């Protein structure tokens with residue numbers, strides 16, 4: 109079976125982990141500090157704070173910005189649950205705006221109608237490896253005195269007008285096993301805000317700057333040096349692996365261009381790093397995914413149920429009319445995408461998809 113993703117882990121990661129294990133210092137230490145320094149430099153920001161996962165990275169930013177009950181965060185529903193749960197954990201409420209149908213990203217044109225006197229933050233998600241329209245979103249935030257927090261969990265290395273994902277003020281990354289760069293589980297907050305960086309370093313460490321002096325109410329959200337050693341090896345490969353993903357995407361694009369489906373788009377000035385290669389196929393999606401599986405190809409569905417339709421969110425009775433989100437949840441699928449995907453494997457994916465699309469007389473149309 110061709111998987112949907114496969115991490116690029118090899119002798120470099122094994123040697124790096126062995127060295128940490130041999131050092132006797134396996135909890136947060138020098139490797140975490142080195143990874144933070146290198147990630148901050150890579151993103152072009154003053155601070156990168158390593159954390160135990162992307163969910164707590166998001167939550168730490170929202171908590172550090174002082175969000176609480178009565179505050180609202182404008183975000184999207186076409187995202188992984190953590191974008192929304194991390195807002196709710198602070199006591200604040202998500203307000204959902206729809207996505208653009210072709211990029212699957214926040215539609216900046218919908219934001220202003222969603223702003224109320226309680227709005228504090230706009231949180232676009234750089235879904236699948238591409239940054240949303242940050243200039244438009246930042247301009248709206250500036251007009252209304254709001255803060256922009258980027259959920260950059262899918263977007264290691266993605267660029268928007270030569271700026272890296274994570275460099276737009278406040279960014280939160282995931283280093284989960286299927287991410288373009290992984291530590292198994294892990295995350296980062298990136299920011300130029302000295303106060304917030306200092307606060308999150310306390311927050312992740314039981315509120316301690318000095319051992320057993322608890323300045324604030326904190327958690328244990330630390331990353332281990334074992335994970336950071338993997339992250340350093342992964343960062344060394346990130347550029348090469350991103351280029352590989354882009355080559356695979358180009359090959360999909362060339363091979364699938366004539367089919368009546370919608371392929372990924374990347375507006376001018378943006379680079380896609382293809383955490384996922386997501387296509388719109390319409391109402392036959394579930395049958396197509398099942399047929400692909402029969403042909404030995406795993407597809408992903410990101411995400412089958414939008415956040416605003418999840419059981420625990422429905423209980424909150426948040427108003428949401430999101431036709432593009434619903435259409436994406438019902439009619440899109442993601443194809444295998446990982447650096448070691450061979451040409452032979454990719455040919456099999458293409459052949460299986462082509463057969464299935466033609467069998468179902470799909471008709472989505474090309475790029476919009």
Ligand SMILES: Cc1ncc(COP(=O)(O)O)c(C=O)c1O
Pocket residue numbers: 161162163164187188190191233235259261262281282283284293294295
């Ligand atoms: C868009 C998005 N936000 C947040 C997260 C949460 O990251 P983590 O799984 O590291 O907690 C994920 C995880 O995949 C994600 O896809």
